[in-house]
Amino acid sequence: MKNNLCCGIAAIMLLASCGKSNVNPDSGGGNNNPGNPPPTQPTESVYLTNAKATHSYILSGYATPYGSYRVNTTTNTNSAFEWYVASQLYADAAMVQNGDASYKPYMKNTLQWLNKLIDKNSVSGGLFAAASLDGSNANGGKYVDDNALTGMAFLAAYDVSDSADKDAYLQAAQACAQWLINSGQWDNDFGGGFWWSTDKTVKPTQSNALALQLFCRLYKITGITDYKNWAISVNNWLNAQMYDSSTGLYIWQIEKNGTKDTYKFTYDNAIMIEAELLYADAMQDATYNTKAQALGNAMIRTLWDKTHNVFIFNTNDIRINPCYSGWATQAMIKLYESDNNTTWLNYAKGNIDAINVVLKNTALNGYYQYAGLDGAGRYTNLEGVDQAWMQRLQVLLSKYK
Numbered sequence: 001m002k003n004n005l006c007c008g009i010a011a012i013m014l015l016a017s018c019g020k021s022n023v024n025p026d027s028g029g030g031n032n033n034p035g036n037p038p039p040t041q042p043t044e045s046v047y048l049t050n051a052k053a054t055h056s057y058i059l060s061g062y063a064t065p066y067g068s069y070r071v072n073t074t075t076n077t078n079s080a081f082e083w084y085v086a087s088q089l090y091a092d093a094a095m096v097q098n099g100d101a102s103y104k105p106y107m108k109n110t111l112q113w114l115n116k117l118i119d120k121n122s123v124s125g126g127l128f129a130a131a132s133l134d135g136s137n138a139n140g141g142k143y144v145d146d147n148a149l150t151g152m153a154f155l156a157a158y159d160v161s162d163s164a165d166k167d168a169y170l171q172a173a174q175a176c177a178q179w180l181i182n183s184g185q186w187d188n189d190f191g192g193g194f195w196w197s198t199d200k201t202v203k204p205t206q207s208n209a210l211a212l213q214l215f216c217r218l219y220k221i222t223g224i225t226d227y228k229n230w231a232i233s234v235n236n237w238l239n240a241q242m243y244d245s246s247t248g249l250y251i252w253q254i255e256k257n258g259t260k261d262t263y264k265f266t267y268d269n270a271i272m273i274e275a276e277l278l279y280a281d282a283m284q285d286a287t288y289n290t291k292a293q294a295l296g297n298a299m300i301r302t303l304w305d306k307t308h309n310v311f312i313f314n315t316n317d318i319r320i321n322p323c324y325s326g327w328a329t330q331a332m333i334k335l336y337e338s339d340n341n342t343t344w345l346n347y348a349k350g351n352i353d354a355i356n357v358v359l360k361n362t363a364l365n366g367y368y369q370y371a372g373l374d375g376a377g378r379y380t381n382l383e384g385v386d387q388a389w390m391q392r393l394q395v396l397l398s399k400y401k
Contacts, residue, residue, distance in 0.1 A: 047397045051392075053365035056365065061366075068133050068135065081129060092107050118175070126176075127146065129142065142179070144185050145207040151173040154176065155169065185198070216231050238272070238275075250272050267323070269298070273331040299311070303315070329351045332347045348397055358373070
C-alpha cells in the first residue's frame with residue numbers, strides 16, 4: 001500500500017478554515033476521563049457538505065461505467081488500483097451509514113468490479129492489485145494490506161445493507177480472509193507475521209494490523225473459531241515484533257534480511273488503534289480499550305505537529321497526505337465512540353481542518369497528494385484514493401462536528 005504512493009498554515013488560519021467550532025487540542029495528549037457527547041447540530045455539518053462535494057468531484061473525474069475509479073486524472077487515467085477502489089467503497093458505505101441510501105448502487109457496482117480481480121487460477125483466490133478500468137487484465141501481484149482493507153470495506157458495506165446484498169458483501173470479505181489464511185503469506189520468518197505482498201520482501205505493521213482488523217470483525221460476525229485463532233496469532237506477533245515500548249508506538253516494518261525499519265507512520269498506528277478496539281470487542285477484553293487509548297496518546301506525543309495542528313506522514317518524512325495523515329482522524333473518532341472522551345474529537349477535527357487548508361483544491365473540491373506542513377512543495381496530482389478518504393473521513397466527522 002505505501003509503495004503505491006511513495007516511491008503549516010498558522011494555527012489561527014487553520015481554526016477558521018472549516019467546521020462549526022474551534023479546535024483547541026490538549027497539548028499534553030488525550031486524557032482518559034469520559035466527557036459528554038457534543039450537542040446535536042441544528043444544520044448540516046460543513047464536513048458533510050465537503051464530503052458530498054468531494055463525491056461529486058469523484059463522479060466527474062474518476063468514476064467509470066464499470067464500477068471502478070481511475071487512479072488519478074493526470075498520469076494514470078486508464079487503470080484502477082484495487083485499494084483505491086476499495087477505499088471508495090469504504091467511503092460510500094460511510095455515506096449510507098449516515099443515512100443516504102443513494103450511495104448503495106455505487107457500492108454494488110464496485111463490489112462487482114472488485115470481484116473481477118479475483119485470481120481464478122489460484123485455489124486460494126485473492127485479489128490482484130490493479131486492472132484495466134473494465135476489470136480486465138488484472139495484474140500487479142497480490143498484497144496482504146490491499147486484500148485486508150478490501151475485506152474491511154466489504155464489511156462496512158455489509159453493515160449498511162440488507163438481505164442478499166448483505167450476504168454478498170460478507171462472502172466477499174470472507175474470501176479476502178481465506179486468501180490471507182491460505183496464501184502462504186504468513187510463515188515462520190521472524191516468528192510469524194504476514195509478508196506485505198507475494199514478493200515477500202517486508203513484513204509491515206499495517207499489513208498485519210489490517211489483517212487483524214478483518215479477523216476480529218469476521219469472528220464477531222460469524223463466531224467462526226478459525227478467525228479468532230488468527231486474530232490472536234496476528235495480535236501476538238505485532239506486539240512481540242513491532243511494538244516499540246520506548247515510544248508506545250508500532251514501527252514500520254521488518255525487511256527480508258531481518259532489519260527493522262523503526263520509523264513511525266501515522267496510518268500504521270491509526271490502523272493499530274482500530275485493531276485494538278476491534279480486538280477488545282471481539283475477545284471481550286477491555287484491557288485492549290486501554291491499550292488503544294494509550295496508543296492514541298502516544299500518537300499525539302510523537303506524530304501530532306502542534307504548530308500546524310496535523311498528524312505528520314511519518315517521523316522521517318514531515319509532510320501531510322489526505323489518506324495517510326487523515327487515517328488518524330478515523331482512529332480518533334473510533335476512540336471517541338469507545339470512551340466518549342471529546343478530546344479525541346478535537347484532534348480528529350484539527351487534522352481534517354489542516355488538510356482542508358493545505359491540500360484542498362477549493363475550485364474542484366478535490367485533494368492534492370502531498371505537501372509540507374505549511375503547504376510548501378505541494379504536489380499537483382490528485383490521487384483517487386485521497387479523494388475517497390476525504391469523503392469518508394468527513395462524513396464520519398460530520399456526526400459530531
